[in-house]
Amino acid sequence: MPRVDIAAELAELGVDADSSTRRLAEYSYDASNYRVSPLAVTFPRTAREVATVVRWCHEHRIPVIPRGGGTSMGGNAIGPGVVIDLSRHLDRVLSVDAGSATAVAGAGIVLTTLAADARATTGGALTFAPDPSSASRATLGGAIGNDACGNHSVRHGRTSDHIVELHLVTAQGLLLTATRDGLRATDPADAAAAARAAEISDSLRELTAANLAILRTQLETIPRQVSGYHLAKLLPENGFDVARTLVGSEGTCALVVSATVMLVPVPTSQLLLCVGYRSPADAARDVPAILPFAPSAIEGIDRKIVATMAARRGRESVAGLPDGSAWLFIDLDDHSAAEHSEADVPATAKRLLDHLRAQGRMIDATVVDDPARRRALWRVREDGAGLSSRLADPDDESIGDGYESWPGWEDAAVAPERLADYLDDFADLLDRHGLTGVMYGHFGAGCMHVRITFDLRSPEGRAVMARFCTEAAELVVRHGGSLSGEHGDGRARSALLPIMYTPAMMSAFARFKSIWDPRGILNPGSIIDAPPITADLALAEVPRRTWPTAFTLGHELPLVDPFVHAVQGCIGVGRCRADSGGVMCPSYKATRDEKDSTRGRARVLQDMVRTAPSVDEGWRSTDVAEALELCLSCKACSTDCPTGVDMATYKSEFLDHHYRRRLRPLSHYSLGWMPAWLSAAGLAAPVLNRALRSRLSGLAARAGGLDPRRTMPAFATRQARRTHLAALSPVDESSTVVLFVDSFTRAFRPHVATAVAEILGAAHPVDCASNPVDRAPDPADRAPDPVDRAPDPVDRAPDSVGCAADNCCGLTWISTGQLDRARKVLRRTVADLDDGTDRPIVVVEPSCAAALAKDLPELVPTGAARRVAARVRSFAAHVPALLDTGWRPPPLPDEVTLQTHCHEYAVFGARVGIAALEALGVTVHTADGCCGVAGNFGFEKGHYEVSMAVAENGLAPALRNAPERPVVTDGFSCAMAVEHLATVDDGLSPGHVRGVHLAELLTSAPDPATDSRGVRP
Known part of the structure; x- marks a missing residue:
């Protein structure tokens, strides 16, 4: 059936469905190595709409792929049929019962939202325990599908330990409820559902009776045995627990539309103990010594992740970590103290530290009791998956711009007491295959996350990956472990399950799947009948082309173009979909649409470079233009995204090519060229300001491609400009600070320049870089001076207000993708500012400071540009230097x-x-x-x-x-x-x-x- 017909037919049934190429690109990926294009994407509003979609797909034998936050690292949230996105509408807490310590919530609710609602409703007493690192965007349905665990699983176990009931849609589109002791129709009056519940129950009992021995001996052997189906829950001694049997089934048996979950008490007192070690293996050897102290978390990270966090977000982001090359994060709380009748949590921490010192492996430790500092350090661990994928460590020569590591073997688990030996053997295995692994994970539960430097682009590299993962599976089985300890099997590990399980167990798994889904339409490719682990890899078969760019996007990989490498930086971790923690992605927070997330845009760009008939046609992509339309170019993703995706830069680059030799939106002329006409506008400020407050304002706004509802800025009068800017008197070469007065400040708030100069002048001699006051720009583009040579300072007159003509950061041309013009402007600015000194350049407007510090050296890749960029700082960033001089302001508000x-x-x-x-x-x-x-x-x-x-x-x-x-x-x-x-x-x-x-x-x-x-x- 043609794709458009699927969306149309589902729409006739009242379901929101989309089969546009842009939408399919967004949902072709999750957080794994894989790409599978669906046929359509649906956004059902109720459980009955989910049932409608599944029933239609069952009748037409079309696969169904349930999806929550799309953060699956195993590849179990993508597939070749109809994707059902449960996160758009089925995202509410339906009830919280403090008396029974339970909550009922939709499958699409984000885990942190569920936990926060539980705390709010119970007066801060109860919360939902599972907290994987992706909890700020992963959904309850996804956690149930994978049997997710999280940072505090050493205390609270897996999601399956917190499930009371699952409310399901079956493969036939029937509504059933799975409980801790059976299966029933959700609506008792639904005869067809009741009959199907009885049929499934009978078949499950037969399956259990036929396999009692292997269910008891091969399953639940370690705390994190997530691979396969949890059939041991069906055993008589476990009460025929159908609900928990379905946890971890990865959407292959039924779709969870809501669930009743158990809540746990919120600790009243807690602190974080950070312990430094020489290696992850040393840290793992101390885990058995820590567990008796009843911590709520024992998490580990290695040096490369910490170095990358510091490089991307500043040393402050990792302040408080002790010395070491690997660290354990140990959470202690009032329960930990109560277990040993300690007076308080700090007493427990002291006793634990004394015990670890006696073990002789720890190097250093710090105790962190400040809640804000604890949250900041936990973020280092939580962002491990993204940070480790593209490392940045100036002190490590082995890590260059092209460093990449990938999932694929990222969450195997062993018993905690065997973790250190497993890690030693695993390190040897990496060495034998010439691979590097970045390690982090749930040390207290024996679950290790590793991202590995697989080469997924070449056939040879993919062959190495296949051999390595096969040998890694054999290794973890020798250590009595599980291929997956948290993320599920998906496309990454399902094909390897016969290494872990006997043929009899694999046959039992297949039978379990067929009982629920006889036509095999639910999430095919996961657990049963899996394709090879190297099938459908997203980086395979991407055309090797050169995508010319204005920005310098350097790397060291031989097989991929710089622009392609940049847009492939998104690995789908989905932090851009988070409700809290950082600024990105503002448009997603506003619309809740995947297309408006950084990840959604990156996926459409990845499909552009993969599927475009040619480079020129790729730059003309209407799908990408649509995906980027609501990108605010805020640049927050360049910091908040753990992999450093800079969508503002990619948008600017795309717009530059997309509109080459084409008519642009009107705003690209009115706003994009603003610095070129602002000086002239100052001459007519009184007239313009009156017009902006009159009925003509709407007409003028529309003529410039602007929204007439938006309050327009009033222009500073010529007199105000002269009054404020003339106060910036010239100084001699003894000045220690250069003040950069930008176009916005000159045109709209010149008094701010006076204020900045007053403050800087009180602490330093000040030089000023500014446009000539009220001089209309020269329309002719003069050739820029050579900028790669620092001018001799003795040949320059000291700068003052207006002394450096046409100084501009080029931001408006950059944000509208007019990069040829931006480079011309920036070259002039560099020529004026590269004065042979290292004087700080303090910029009044922070967006201009950012453009000069980051965009300038990427658009003008010269030594002079880099020298200028290194000197730039925003006014706020310069305040500590002012305080160091002894300067103090007048009294300030509290x-x-x-x-x-x-x-x-x-x-x-x-x-x-x-x-x-x-x-x-x-x-x-x-x-x-x-x-x-x-x-x-x-x-x-x-x-x-x-x-x-x-x-x-x-x-x-x-x-x-x-x-x-x-x-x-x-x-x-x-x-x-x-x-x-x-x-x-x-x-x-x-x-x-x-x-x-x-x-x-x-x-x-x-x-x-x-x-x-x-x-x-």
Whole structure:
């Protein structure tokens, strides 16, 4: 049946279905090595709609693939039929019963949301225990499908240990409920469902009776035996527990649409003990000594992951780790203390540390009791899968730009007491195959995650992978272990199950599958009748082409183009779908649509480079253009994504090619070329400002491709510009700081430049780099000066206001993908700023600072550009240096609301503004997330609703909660977001809520007779 017919027929049945090529690309991947294109993707709203889809597929013999957060590392969330995305609508907590310590929730609910709702409903007393590292985006249905465990499984076990009932849709589209002692129709009046429940129950009892011996001897031999089906739960001594038998069945037997789960008490006191070791094996040898202390978690990571975290997010992100090359994260809580009648948790930690010192393997240890510091360190472990895939360690010569490691053998498990010996043997196996493994995982449960440097692009590399995984399976079986300890078998390990299980057990598994799914339509390829582990690899057979780029996207891999390597950086871990922890991905948080996640966009780009008939046609892709339309270019993914995907850069590159020799959107001219016309606009500021407040504003906005509902900025008058910018007097070459005054500051808030200069001047001699005041730009593109040679300082006159012509960061041209122009502008800027000194270049506007620090050396790959970029810092990032000189501001407010610009967050660090204000004794309340304006985005036609929804993620609630607090908005777009919210939000008062630059806060108040742009009210 043609793909379009599937979506159309399902739509006629009332189901939201999509078979567009863009949508299929998004759902062709999960977090594994595999790619399988579906026929259609559906988004059912109820359990009965799920049943409708499955029944239709059963009648037409079309495979069904259930999917939650799409974070499967085994390849069990992709398939060749109809994907049912349960995360869009079946994502609610239906009830919480504190008395029975249970909750009922939809299969599509995110695990952290379920846990948070349970805590909120029970007054903080109860929570849902399973917490895999992907818990902020993985769903309950996925956790049930894989029998996920998590960081605290040493205390709380697997998901199967917390299941009371599963509410199912069978392969025939019937609604059944699996319980701890049987199977029944969900609706007692449904005769067909009741008959099917009885039929399945009888068949399961027959299967159990025929296989009693092997079920008792081959299953449940270690805590993390997840591979295969959990048939031992059907044994008489286990009460014919059908519900827990289905946990870990990977959607191959029935679809879980909701579940009743058990809740556990929330610890009232806890701390983190970080212990450093020389190697992961040394750390593993101490696990048996730690377990008697009843910790709630024993997790391990190695040095490469920590080094990558520090390189990507700054040393602050790993502050608090002790010395070592491998670490154990040990959580202790009040239960740990109670087990040994300790006075308190710190006493238990002290006794454990004394015990570990006596073992003689630990190098160092730290005790972390601050909740914020604990969360920050746990994030290092939680991001292990992504961080280890593309390492970044300046101190390790073996790790270059092209380093890649992959799953495939990433979660085998053994008994904890055998883990160290297994790791020694596993390291030898890696060496024999010439592979490197980055290790992390659940040491307390004997489950080791390893990402390995497989070469998945070449036939030779794939053959090595097949041989290695076969030998690794044989190795873990010799150690009495399981091929999978958490992620399920999927496409990565199902074909290897005969190494672990006898033919009799494999036959029992096949029979179990056929009882539930006689036509074999449910998630084919997982557990039973699996394809070879090297089939359907996403990196195989990608055409080797050269994709020309303006950005330098360097790497060291011989078989892949730099752009292809960059977009393939997304491995599907899905942190961009998380509700908390970082800024990305604001558009996904607003729409909850996979196409608007960083991952969804990356997958469409990956399909572009894989399937495009030619490079030129690839750049013309309408699928990619659609996927990128709601990308705010906030750059947060470049920091928040564990693999460092920088979608803003990829979008800019794509737009540059997509619109070559084609008419662009109007906003690319009105906003993209803004720096070129802002100076001239200043001459007519009074007229323009009156027009913007008149009926003509809507017409003008539409003519420029803008949304007329958006509050437009008022231009600073020529007098205001001269008043403020003329105050920036020239200095001689003894100046120690260069002040870069950007286009936005000059045009809209020149008083901020005065404030910054006042502060810098109080601490250093200051040089100023700025456009000539109110000079219209020269339309002719003059040839740039050579920029790879530092000018002789004695040949240069000292800079002052207006002394460096046409200094601009090029940001608006970069964000709209006009990269030839951006490079011309940046070359001029480099020529002026590369003055042979290492003086800091302090940039007023943080987005411009980020462009100069990151985009400049990637677009202008010269020594001069790199020298300039290394000197650039945002004003907030420079405040600690000011404090070091002894400078102190006038009295400050006790509390502020801080909206950190996304680009500053991404390039200079998440805490630059917070650290600056806290160092000054100010209590900071952060408006977490993107403001929604994000440069061009919030002004452009078609983006208003999403922009406002993004603001609701953090900024708007923060303003409503405390409208009286000063709002620090160093970014001009952030200030405009605040101004617009104050205008349209009934809970805020225009004129009373206003974004101020940090420099304004640190200097005297502006003249009350004028607003911030020198415009009289």
